[in-house]
Amino acid sequence: MTIQMNSMQLDSQVKLALVEHAEQNLPEECCGILAGEWSGKTLSKVTRAIPIDNFASQKKSTQFEIKSSSILQINRALRKEGLDLLGFYHSHPNGRPEPSKKDLAASTAWPGYYHIILATSEYGETSFNAFMTNKPTWNQIPLNGALL
Ligand SMILES: [Zn+2]
Numbered sequence: 157m158t159i160q161m162n163s164m165q166l167d168s169q170v171k172l173a174l175v176e177h178a179e180q181n182l183p184e185e186c187c188g189i190l191a192g193e194w195s196g197k198t199l200s201k202v203t204r205a206i207p208i209d210n211f212a213s214q215k216k217s218t219q220f221e222i223k224s225s226s227i228l229q230i231n232r233a234l235r236k237e238g239l240d241l242l243g244f245y246h247s248h249p250n251g252r253p254e255p256s257k258k259d260l261a262a263s264t265a266w267p268g269y270y271h272i273i274l275a276t277s278e279y280g281e282t283s284f285n286a287f288m289t290n291k292p293t294w295n296q297i298p299l300n301g302a303l304l
Contacts, residue, residue: 163298164270164286165201173205175282178247178274184216187246189230190270194240200270202242206230210246218256220246222264243270243289251275253285255294265289270297 170190177186187210192203208230212221222244231241244264248256253275259265267290274284287294 187220245272
């Protein structure tokens with residue numbers, strides 16, 4: 157038996173929504189919630205991205221904050237639809253698709269949850285990576301299906 161890595165499948169519509177959200181929010185970071193079907197140990201399917209206002213009180217170009225009341229409210233609505241909260245996403249304007257020191261310490265770095273980081277460049281290119289959050293490091297995981 158081979159050990160299966162945790163991985164993520166991303167609907168192409170979700171991919172598009174993430175990229176659009178990141179580009180619309182420039183020069184500030186965008187953020188939101190990833191939802192879909194939780195598989196347990198191997199592969200999860202992200203079928204929905206829910207944009208949330210960046211609640212950071214300052215320097216929104218280099219940081220983001222998601223209000224915990226927003227997370228609770230969205231989680232409740234998702235459960236009614238039979239969907240799971242799988243994780244979070246945010247963007248790095250003119251940055252890299254890697255977690256910053258602040259990201260690693262962020263309150264949304266819930267152990268065992270997904271996190272997508274999008275990096276938008278001034279040349280209109282957007283790249284992203286998926287991670288499984290885990291303190292003190294985040295493990296990059298493969299994205300199946302729709303890759304940029
Ligand atoms: Zn970040």
